[in-house]
Amino acid sequence: MKHNADFLSLAAELQSYILSFLPWQDVLRCSSVCKVLHLTYMSSSELQYIVELGGQRLLPVSSTDPDNVTSIAKRLQLLRDKAHAWFEFDKCSFRTISIPERFRHARRSITGGHLCLWNQEDLAKIFPILPKPSEQTFERDWSLRSSHLVPNTRTCNVFMDPAQNLIATAYATTHDHPDWQSQSDNENFYISLTTLDVGDIHPQAAGPVLFLSGLPGYENRGLATFGLKLMVLGSHVAFRRSLVIWDWQHSTTSNCILDETVDMRPDDSNDFCFLGSDRLLIARHDLKLYSIEDMSQAPQLLARFLLPLSAFNIPCCLHTDDSIARSSAQQMQIQQTMQTSDPKHRIICLSMTPPSTTTSSSLVFIISTNIFFNFDSVEELIMWKNWGSSNVRVFRHRYPCNVGVSGNRVLLLFPDSEVVTLPNRLPTEYRLRMMDFSPLAAERRQGLGRVVKESSTVYIDESGQSVMTSLPYVEVVSDKRFRYQNRLPRPEIWVDSDRIIWLNDDRQLEVIEI
Template identity: 55%
Template sequence: MKPRSTGLLALAEELQSYILSFLPHQDILRCTSVCKTLRQTYMTSSELQYITELGGQQLLPVPDTDLDNHTSISKRLQLLRDKAHAWFKFDIHSFETISMPEQFHDAKTSLADGHLCLFNEDEQSAKIFPILPKPSQHKIERDWPSGSLCSIQNADSIEVFMDPAQNLIAIACMIADETLGMDDERLYIDLGALDGNDAVHPEAAGKTLFLSVLPRCEDGLYTIENWKLEGLGRHIAFRRSLLVHEGSYKFGEEIWFLQIWDWQKSTTSSCVLSDTIINPEVGESLDFCFLGNDRLLIVSRDLKLYSIEDLSQAPRLLACFLMPVSVTGIQCLLPMDNIAHSSQLQMQAQRTLWTSDPKNRILSLITRTRDATNSFTFVISTRIFFDPQAGVFDGMAEIPWECWGPSNARVFVHNWRCRVGVSGNRVLQAFPTTDATAEDHPEDMDYKLHMMDFSPLAVERRQGLGIVVTEPSTIEITESAETLTTSLPYVEVVSDRVFGADQVIDIWVDKDRIYLPKLNSEESDSDGIDELEVIEI
């Protein structure tokens, strides 16, 4: 109740705006809702509106960028508001098609930062190139002929990870000595620059990352089931699983090992996780993903959240989130524009003004029940993994599904032919146009694309196409005859274009486009992908 002459309201409007700019976006809105003077300050300040728009869309600004230096606040605000409404145009009839290089029709294919990344393990070759690049886009195009991928002598490349945002390629290489047992295979992670032949990536601590340990059991009693190489920002992780057949272990027991490096600081790491899964069913029984720079999620029968802030020691378990069903065949999907907020991402920083907030993204889990009678898509808000009130800092605490899941997730019945794409808070999934029966063959059914936006701002101020879904939805679990009810709000837009099963074999989506890989034509002897349909949003 101080006199106006000495209070905040007595300051010039520019100073009021400057002071308010230090507040979180929710507090800015609270201040402007209780004071007419501050409301007027807000309405005339593009900077304050930009801050609240970023917060409402759950985005983080990327500082010190070329765009940031040359784009006015008012222009950035307009771009951001346009972005919020872009999906509701959803015109998927206008598209372009690009051809896949013939030698990569059967390659492992991924999308990163507007680039197509291809790896042919049989040919030991790789390729990266931009997809219909825009004039402002930083473009990387490079081929690795057969045998040129791994710099380690007498080694085969088994997995490749490319990150154009950091000009990084990481290659998992295996050296096998026929005179030794399988336990004596040597595994390394080879690092390089995507845009050149430099011996060492300019930001890397060294050329090669070394594994600390490997899963072991008696010679000849297991086969390598699978492996995964993944990175985010300064972190790279490698997971290797062994499936045991006989011996002192139970038949079908899976032994897995995961190691994480800060590739910019050290070529070695003590950040190692390992465990055993008893009698895993056919299909992936384990997956993992990074949740920002300091958290890792292990997805198996339950969701285990780990802190990876200190890579000099094993990851620290923060909490275990119990799942409502016993699942296998797990696939963990994070947004394709999953960029770590880091000042070191200079290449990415030159091309964007904002990035999605790791604390406010959507995680999608593709699962099936143990008896294979049901498949589900779990759409989960990552905020639950950062919320102290949710009990994630209780160490070994197990959090029941009822305490965390229903209000932070949506669960959909998943057809094995339906694919899922994730971008920020948006999920794109193909659903059959009619309810399937036991006699229906998925390959003979028609599908439509459903775009679901789980951003609270989209739900609050939906415009144009789509409907707001806030009421709970319930599905039945055949295996246990139980029901599963979830209620995470979202906006849904359904395409009017109908797709055949062979047109939705996979779905990729980023902040600007939808990508639909196409199966090889009937004349081809291959079952791989030979075309990519690109739909601008």
């Protein structure tokens, strides 16, 4: 006798176990094949969790805390509830946080749930913004000069990383330093690596100071501090003067220096960001993708993605998730999270002023990072028509707007077109526009927001040049209007997985908790 044993004859538990090895898209496809597999999917929290993670572009992170054991069913419900809450951010709680008077005009950043401040007097402060009880927090007020191991130096830039209890401080010699020269043609730069909590030398650092003097591209640049961008992500430190990258946990010197042909200028005509722990993206009049997997040599050019703008030196700025290069292991050890966004499936934003315009309009390019991991490596030069349309959305606004990015969500704080603005006057009324680019966003909105799948055409300059883009998304525009009458060009905004933060007229942080 012959016995026909097929997949559908297996017990539901075995079917679920086998399906769990498939990518999330294939799990969904299998669930639509027949009633049996549909019932298997609907009765399995594990399969639904796999689909929810993939559809929201997240990676699972296992907790190391034995007391923090959350069931798959509970994780699934939390994911769905949190995704839905973002479409109702107008109804979420609203709080205000004051900035200390001496830091009201300081440079600031928000990362890891903390506000980081430092002023012209080299004073620094860090404190948490509405933390959860389980989160590790830092609160400290100190002088940056205490971390300068070289006397008579001046702070150029600071980067605080609460996730690693690390502060990197870039500083340079001043007139009072014996090695300083009157023409500033050979000033020395240093980056110190200390702990955020007490200011000791960081225990994981290869040494207390990273050295920059004598590296290519430093001659005849003067001591101006503008444009000297400093970024720390994971085990990498990057500093833009020319662009140098260190593996700070293994060496205090670097051979990972961008070739001079890249011509990184200390101004706002270019920017850079990490994409995962092994890739670097540089934006100027195009996008150049480099491999930094081998830190013993200069970055290797992987591909050049052309933008539909031919003008050089267009002021631009890259906006990314501040955890885009942190490994799952680091987040697991420090943040005790249950999931983290996937570096291969996130959103970055490139904002710029279009060329040949007589107004202060702005362009925002919203780009899926998927294109930077899935391209034909044989073609180093990739034309806009071969990558831009399906991987990008472009928006143009009459006035500059500010951008916040978290995973697959983008927030634009944009001038309200319904409010009349006098000639030669900056807008005073702003609204929030939230866009979710994750594949499951349309299903999780529960009737809220607007689904946008059709292509859109945007004119990018006054000559009539246009681009058509089609990256799908769901958007919600806030009913609440934000008044901003400060003489600065536009208000600042930050966003993470739990909150939206912006700086108001009174130099206070207004926080919308999701």
